[in-house]
Amino acid sequence: MLDERKQRILQAIINDYISSAEPVGSRTIARKYDLGVSPATIRNEMADLEMLGYLEQLHTSSGRVPSSKGYRFYVDGLLPHQEMSENEKALIDKWYKAKVRRVEEVFQETAKIISRVTKNISLVLAPQLSQAAFRCLQFLPLDGRRVIAVIMTDAGFVENKIVEMPDGATFEDFRRMSNVINKVLAGHTFDMISSESLQRIRDEIMDSTLYDAALELIHRSLDTEKTERLYLGGTTQLLNQPEFRDVGKIKDLLLMLEEEQLLKDILHAHLGDGLSVTIGHENKYSGIQDCSIVTATYHLDGELLGTIAVLGPTRMEYGKAMSLLSYMNNNLAEIIKQLRW
Amino acid sequence: MLDERKQRILQAIINDYISSAEPVGSRTIARKYDLGVSPATIRNEMADLEMLGYLEQLHTSSGRVPSSKGYRFYVDGLLPHQEMSENEKALIDKWYKAKVRRVEEVFQETAKIISRVTKNISLVLAPQLSQAAFRCLQFLPLDGRRVIAVIMTDAGFVENKIVEMPDGATFEDFRRMSNVINKVLAGHTFDMISSESLQRIRDEIMDSTLYDAALELIHRSLDTEKTERLYLGGTTQLLNQPEFRDVGKIKDLLLMLEEEQLLKDILHAHLGDGLSVTIGHENKYSGIQDCSIVTATYHLDGELLGTIAVLGPTRMEYGKAMSLLSYMNNNLAEIIKQLRW
DNA sequence: GTTAGCACTCACTTATTCAGAGTGCTAACA
DNA sequence: TGTTAGCACTCTGAATAAGTGAGTGCTAAC
The missing domain is CATH 3.30.450.40 (GAF domain)
Incomplete structure (x- = not known):
């Protein structure tokens, strides 16, 4: 562990370097920070701090720069707690x-x-919304071939997607589909939507083209919600x-x-x-x-x-x-x- | 107007400069582009081109660089028509x-x-969607206090907004509101939504708190659609x-x-x-x-x-x-x- | 343990030199 | 008369050298 004086010197060096971006030498520290010791003493301490890995020197005759370890010590121990004004x-x-x-x-x-x-x-x-819980899904008619799916989550986010209706399907089919999906998925987080839930939806829908449409919709939702x-x-x-x-x-x-x-x-x-x-x-x-x-x-x-x-x-x-x-x-x-x- | 040879030289200079980013001298042009004349001749032409404002020189003894006027001439007249491969x-x-x-x-x-x-x-x-035509608006119930407004445009874009219901208003009120808005605004571009349309909506809604809610919704839509x-x-x-x-x-x-x-x-x-x-x-x-x-x-x-x-x-x-x-x-x-x- | 003094190191600045690319001009040429 | 070779000149950029200054490490004295 560093003794009191070493800590104060390290702190001074880091403070100075943070504001000046220049390698800092013993003289500067002695002048700017009133530590009551001479540059020579500080030089000795700095040599020690370098040995211990808290400081680094770019070349033999330049000032010192804090190392990662130095900053770490500073952040963990020397940094006074600050509050925004x-x-x-x-x-x-x-x-x-x-x-x-x-x-x-x-x-x-x-x-x-x-x-x-x-x-x-x-x-x-x-x-990311993958941890949001599915709340409900509703369809709105757009035109003869397409419907709008509006998906809501518990966190209050709302998304919509345009879905193409399979040949032969009616808006009524989609309304039925939304009932099934709502029943099965309500309260599930997007993460938790499992193949078991999908299986249940499949069983209830009992129409493979409709089921495919539902599946695609769910996947597309997951896609956007997860990113x-x-x-x-x-x-x-x-x-x-x-x-x-x-x-x-x-x-x-x-x-x-x-x-x-x-x-x-x-x-x-x-x-x-x-x-x-x-x-x-x-x-x-x-x-x-x-x-x-x-x-x-x-x-x-x-x-x-x-x-x-x-x-x-x-x-x-x-x-x-x-x-x-x-x-x-x-x-x-x-x-x-x-x-x- | 520039004679044939000046044009070819200008073209060569610009081509070269575009690929090399270095000021280009008479020697380079004579060597790389087979114009059938010596560097000295090219030098003379280049001096002319500089006089005419098509080229610039950074200092007395550097190569020439095209000026804005030079590029303009190049783009308008010398540039061979290209197609993507x-x-x-x-x-x-x-x-x-x-x-x-x-x-x-x-x-x-x-x-x-x-x-x-x-x-x-x-x-x-x-x-921007301000030129898209409003197609229709539908509400979906979200919870006791809020509804989701889904707005569709002719161009096929769909947006949704969450709207707070004023005290005392019911979902049925909102459904009625959507009917009015749809009737009045259908086919209008977002640009064209005038105070006259708003007046008509006001007259039909006949409830000032509901009208305020509608107005706010429309404004919010315009806000997002216009940016x-x-x-x-x-x-x-x-x-x-x-x-x-x-x-x-x-x-x-x-x-x-x-x-x-x-x-x-x-x-x-x-x-x-x-x-x-x-x-x-x-x-x-x-x-x-x-x-x-x-x-x-x-x-x-x-x-x-x-x-x-x-x-x-x-x-x-x-x-x-x-x-x-x-x-x-x-x-x-x-x-x-x-x-x- | 602390400090003053001193020799030494190294980066950075400034000055100088030098090579290279390019020009403009002149005189010769076709 | 237009073109070209030759040459002196200009300017940049790279390389070199010298000088400056900030800083260190070491030693010896306090």
Whole structure:
């Protein structure tokens, strides 16, 4: 374990590096932070901290830079707990109020706010509905050949699909079909729709072309309901960070950000962790091993959940990101509920 | 007017510059393109072309670069008409088939394809529905307090909204309301819904709280139907272009690309022009005066329209972009119709 | 244990040189 | 008169060299 002075020095170094983005030397620390010791002493301590793996040196005669381990220690132990100021909270509330009309816009706007406040990239994973319970299905006639299926879930989401009627089928057949499906599936989450349920529907419908139509409809619903949406914000913030002065690096990261599935996987890894911080090399995906991710999982009606995250260089204002995500987290469920009516 | 030889030289220079991105000198032209004259002669011609404003020189002793006027002449007169090869067409069709399930995905995928093929940024403006005709509205009961409104348009789009019932109103009231609205608005485009129609609805409903609910519903529909969506593709392609080796320029353009309204305005300016090319300084918005935009307007059922576009440095493969957009244009309406069922 | 002093390292900046590509001009040529 | 070869000149970009400054590690004194 690090003694008191080493901790204070490490903290000073990380604070300084986070705000300056320059390798920090003993002299700077001695001057800016009043630790009551000379640069030489700090140099010795820094050498120790490097030995222990908390700091790194780019070349023999440059200042030190925090390592992943250093940041980890900082985040776990040295970081003073921060809260958003009332001012900031009010500002965020105002942004939401001004912009948000539809549920979709909540996620979009959340991403924007996070990136604006943290000056980093934000990721917002909207809840997937596979854990929502099926509530009911109704058909509406569209024209002679087609009907509209309206599907509702317990969480209050509504979707519609246009369905082609098989030859010979009537709207009355479809109404009968909806009764069967409603009876069998009511209360089932989309995840839980099993082959057994399908079998029951088949038995009750007793008409194979109708059953096929029902099956296709259910599959199409599952398809859309299961795909969760990912909202990205602030990719241009990247360009202001000195660690991305190089076009090659920008390209690498932007290309990665286009790989939606990869991003989803990364966020999934932290689903349910509450507030979690992953630093530099702790990241499994090598493309972001000089970045850190702060994630927070939010809940909606107990079950349904999504994730919001900040992605930025390891040199990141962790305190700010964490306090912001906590706040957004609490807000988000509330705002979505209000909007859903 | 330029004589035959000047034209051929201009063409050669532009071709070369488009593929090399390097200022091109007399020697290169003489060597690569068999014009039957010596570099010295070409030098003289190039000096003339510069005088006439078709070429520019960065400094006294560098090769020449085409000016906006030069590209304009090239696009209008020198560009051989190109068609997509059957191979490419087949490839594109395959991409669509593999990826596209929902109407929304058509636009998304179109943007992706355009950027992939042209290696530039693509813009796809999805048709706004304000010109779609209202077809019918139906209500479904959701729970005691709320109903679902399902709105259909002639173009085959279906939307739903959750509506809160005013105190004391019953589902039967809403059913009656839908009858009135359907009678009055049937066949009206969203653009055409006038205060007169609203007045008629008011007269028929004869209940001010119910009328308020109806009004709100109509407004909400107009809100969503009127906002057209913009899909962007290939922003990372930017980073491969040598003209964007500089981080500052990347930032400027990426920031501009975040201004959705601005982009829409730019596309709107060309709405209905068919295939249109805007080069460099011809652009009104100063942020893209070293870029060119190729746009094409597509139609859906005569009225409904949108725009697809390629945005890239003035040094762009105009022929490729134009032939691709023409092809996509023809395809797009077809694919959307098929998908809509 | 702490600190001052000093030699040393390394990146970054500035200046200089040099090669290469390209031009414009002149004079010769067909 | 239009075309071309030749040549002096210009400018960029890469390579090299020297100088500067921030920072370190080590040693010896406090």
